[in-house]
Amino acid sequence: MLQALIDLWNQSGFASISWGHIVMILVSLILIYLAVAKKYEPLLLLPISFGMLLANLPLAGLMQPPTYEIGKDGLPVLKSVGGLLYYLYQGDFLGIFPPLIFLGVGAMTDFGPLIANPLSILMGAAAQLGVFITFNVASIFLGYTMKEAAAIGIIGGADGPTAIYLTTRLAPHLLGPIAVAAYSYMALVPIIQPPIMRLLTTKEEREIVMEQLRPVSKTEKIIFPIVVTILVSLILPPAAPLIGMLMMGNLFRESGVVERLSKTAQNELNNIIVIFLGTSVGATASAERFLNPKTLGIIALGLVAFAVSTAGGVILGKIMNWISGGKINPLIGSAGVSAVPMAARVSQVEAQKARPGNFVLMHAMGPNVAGVIGTAVAAGVFLSIFGH
Structure with a gap:
């Protein structure tokens, strides 16, 4: 049971989060505040700031490009579809x-x-x-x-x-x-x-x-x-x-x-x-x-x-x-x-x-x-x- 919990933690974003991610998440929250509370260009600032938030969530892979591997016939085969x-x-x-x-x-x-x-x-x-x-x-x-x-x-x-x-x-x-x-x-x-x-x-x-x-x-x-x-x-x-x-x-x-x-x-x-x-x-x-x-x-x-x-x-x-x-x-x-x-x-x-x-x-x-x-x-x- 303990090992399962450890594995779950290691596979979560919490185990991979860095100070850089935390700083960027805070920046995105500030921009969301400016868009919602201060109404500073909200139509664009709100989606931009939330996109920034999504991109800095570890392991979410929303900006991950697709990956390929070479198949037996020598042609590329899709391995992961990307974010x-x-x-x-x-x-x-x-x-x-x-x-x-x-x-x-x-x-x-x-x-x-x-x-x-x-x-x-x-x-x-x-x-x-x-x-x-x-x-x-x-x-x-x-x-x-x-x-x-x-x-x-x-x-x-x-x-x-x-x-x-x-x-x-x-x-x-x-x-x-x-x-x-x-x-x-x-x-x-x-x-x-x-x-x-x-x-x-x-x-x-x-x-x-x-x-x-x-x-x-x-x-x-x-x-x-x-x-x-x-x-x-x-x-x-x-x-x-x-x-x-x-x-x-x-x-x-x-x-x-x-x-x-x-x-x-x-x-x-x-x-x-x-x-x-x-x-x-x-x-x-x-x-x-x-x-x-x-x-x-x-x-x-x-x-x-x-x-x-x-x-x-x-x-x-x-x-x-x-x-x-x-x-x-x-x-x-x-x-x-x-x-x-x-x-x-x-x-x-x-x-x-x-x-x-x-x-x-x-x-x-x-x-x-x-x-x-x-x-x-x-x-x-x-x-x-x-x-x-």
Whole structure:
């Protein structure tokens, strides 16, 4: 009887658990708390954190690949089928899930504010500053490879699916920490951005009231995704999967003739992919991969990238305000990162703190949706250079 109990203990996860597993389980519980109690990007943070929890349960084997042995005829024979999350992860590794997320994002996005004010795309571009500065710092000064540095830099765009897509192409061994960093900083937009925005602007600038945007016709909204898809895909072919799915989803929305497809892309399909992507990405954050100095460096660099991107958008907003003779509130530049619509809401909150009743939300949505395109373009640049 005693031997049976000893054997049972030795076969349990308790006998194999390490301090690394315990630390990662605690990290996953903290992220679950932030998702549930604080509602920080819960739709993605909750499945990611629970996937992290599952991956760090010893002997569960949920990320275990299948194993084969050579049969008598010399052909491989399946020995073990592998874990559930290993197969879900193939949707990330093969670049399937992130573009499908973009399909849903496109179906939920109104590009009207960007069409009404095309100059706002410049703020979306300026908010990629952190991406390229962090890439150079990581590759030149910190010893990361060019591909690793590109994957780390894209965190500054605050776009989780793009970060996942680029990382699986260039540095799949860093997927766990990069995905966790990208989604964590997306969730913390209301905490990270306001101090930077207030530091770089004066109260007078934050009080600026902007003129109402012009109405955008249905024809413009239908032409826009088609033109963007053609131009971006011809200039940067590697960006076509992300931009193409984003714009196809938007065309579903704006055409008005495929309401069922638009609703499916926004709801059922998007929700299913979010569950699969989030859980499988979280499962890559095992103790062996996560608890090392390089990973901690990624977390720190991701924060720097995001902060610099925010600053880049605000600084360009100030420049455009000066050029326009004081007609542009620089706060909307901070929305040039890709966290839609949270970054635009933060711009609105800060504007109302400076002047109660000031309404800049729709103006901020222009740079915000431009940031989605900008981050996808930045990923396309890196893939064009390093993706071969």
